[in-house]
Amino acid sequence: MPPEALVPAHPGWRDAFEEAAADVYPSGAVVGATLMSPRAIGNNPSPFADTPVADTADPAPGLVGWPAYRAELASIASLAVPLSLSNLMGLVISLVAIGFVGRLGAFELSVVVTSTSIFNVSGLSVLTGFASAMETLTGQAYGAGHYSHVGVVLQRALLLTTLLTAALGVLWTGADRALIALGQDPDISRSARYYLLTSLGALWCQGVFENLKRYLMAQGVAAPVTAATLVGVVAAPAFNWLFIYRCDMRLLGAALAMDAVGLVMVATLAGAVVARDRRLAGTRRATWAGLSREALGGWGEYVRYALPSVLMICCEWWTFEAVILLSGLLPDPPTSLSAMGIAVDTSGAQFMLISGVGMALSSRVSNSLGAGKPAAARRAVGAALTCTLAAECAIAAAIALNRERWARVFTDVPAVVAATVDLLLLVVATLPGDGTNATLQGLLRGAGRQEIGAVANICSYWGIGIPMAAFLGIKRNLGLRGLWWGLVIVNLLQGCVMLGIASTINLSEAADKAAARFEQRRSLTQAQGEEPLLAADRLEAGPAAGEV
Structure with missing residues (x-):
């Protein structure tokens, strides 16, 4: 598709488009003239840089056939690789915890295995599903040029995550009775309840982490997620040793280690998000415009995407x-x-x-x-x-x-x-x-x-x-x-x-x-009475040249 085909016929839209194009392409470069932009993955100077690797709406504007498909493959891979690595490292963190607890004895290992199953099935799966609603709402908002709305959806998701975590905590107070009713050992069941309630902080941290991950994903950014998870992998053995053995807290220490690892990961990723938002402040693509009362509404729409x-x-x-x-x-x-x-x-x-x-x-x-x-x-x-x-x-x-x-x-x-x-x-x-x-x-x-x-x-x-x-x-x-x-x-x-x-x-x-x-x-x-968005924002959803 030629670049001029992207410009609406209405003169007002055309003026807005030309104004935006002058900002984004000050040298007069033609949109889509090359296969890969300077933001392509091959030109990314750091493996942990937090800049998008390509136009988030279309990495191959103006291209057709194999060149367009090749650019799309590069765009998918640039997001998928760091996200997949982050997922695998999350699994490593879980295995590290089980490895440390396994040396305490068969009873402690049984408690942690049982608790982890309940944690994942009734807790993490629910919070991850709720966070997935952000993939629809923030991704489409960013593509449409409603950048500040991305931050509003994040605030809404964080509020819902906090409320949902509290509700799950109430549910877990009856975990021992449910396990005993299913024929589990009473001592293991009571210890599992204690472990679950102590690790409630880890569940909330995981939910917040998933929200922040999708906030960055909507902007075509994934490397900070991998970096934050890597910090968790490094911290997990240290915290498990400290709480389980050095402080001699055994099962309680294992749960507290989960909380500590989750907190470190969230703090690391939140720091990357805040740093990025500060650099984008005042630009067209600033996704954080401060706390908004709008986050207190729109819960029905969010839940309609979250529940499925x-x-x-x-x-x-x-x-x-x-x-x-x-x-x-x-x-x-x-x-x-x-x-x-x-x-x-x-x-x-x-x-x-x-x-x-x-x-x-x-x-x-x-x-x-x-x-x-x-x-x-x-x-x-x-x-x-x-x-x-x-x-x-x-x-x-x-x-x-x-x-x-x-x-x-x-x-x-x-x-x-x-x-x-x-x-x-x-x-x-x-x-x-x-x-x-x-x-x-x-x-x-x-x-x-x-x-x-x-x-x-x-x-x-x-x-x-x-x-x-x-x-x-x-x-x-x-x-x-x-x-x-x-x-x-x-x-x-x-x-x-x-x-x-x-x-x-x-x-x-x-x-x-x-x-x-x-x-x-x-x-x-x-x-x-709020300032309207630039009319041309919806035409080019990728990062402007020079923006980070």
Whole structure:
């Protein structure tokens, strides 16, 4: 598309566009004349720089065919790589805590494993789902040029995260009674309740971290998230040693170490966000305009996107937890539970990698739709699926060729190693569907169509996956293989369903809805006497030259 095609015919819009273009391109350079801008990833001088790597709405303006697709691949990768690394390092932090507690004894390890499961299933999955609503609202706002609204949505998300964390804390006060009712050991159940309530601060910190992450993602920035998580990886062993052993606080120390690590990570990322916002203050693309009473409203709209996001995440996470519980009903529960746990952890690790691609796609789609560029959003989907396919092939080969070595990382018990080696081949079979689902969920979040993904996940994972796993594994006596074959079937099915959804979703309609929503907000802002946004802001959603 030639640059002049981006300019509306109305003279007022044209004047505004030319004024903005003069600011952004003072030398008279033609928009989209080159494949990669000076902000491209190859010219980024620091691995932890917090500047966007390309135009967040369209990294290939004016390009078509392979050059445009190549630019899109670079844009997706520039976001996905740091996000995937951050996800993996988050998993390392969790493993460090379990490693320290495991040396206290079997009882303490049982308490932490039980508590971590509840923490993830009933706490972290909910807060992560609520934070995912930001991917729609902040990404589209940034793409539409409503930069200050990005900060308003962040404030709204932080308020809701705080209230939701408090509600979960009240829920966890009854964790011991629920565990005892499910047949768990009373001493472990009471200790798990104590551990959960002590680690409530870590849950809040994780929720805030997810909010800040998506605030930066909307602006095409991801490296500070990786840097903050790296700080957490370094701090985790130190805090665990300090509280568990040096202060001799044992289980209490493990929970306090979680709180401390979470606080350090949030403080690090918040510092990066504040520094960035200060540098952008006074520019067109300043996303923080101070505390706003507007954050006290709009909760209904936020929750409409958040609840389906929670369902999408919980359906998948809870399915794997259910399969672990089902494995405890098989003969030789210690071996079955151990092998299934290793297989699920392996699947979870690859999911952490691929979910970074899904997050990158969500950011690209939301920015493009906010800027009124559905074609760029569609191109981003193809590029993200290409990245996913390449990553899944590499992961599958690594697992298949090293499955015995990988099993021995976790255990030396021959029966568990043999069962795990057998299961890991089936884990490989789940990768195509699981990766496709994780990536295309990013499309739905970016387009604001989370309800489609929620319905699809409920029908697939809960309606088919869990019953199929129970039928094959227990009813047909296929054991661990049968349980995992249920996961293979549902993941392949869900991957096909998501491909069908992606091929039929109307991104032009989604762009129109985003435009209507922000036009309504623009009218409301002008009616309240606030300074209107520059009319040309929606035409070029990337960072201006020289801005950081």
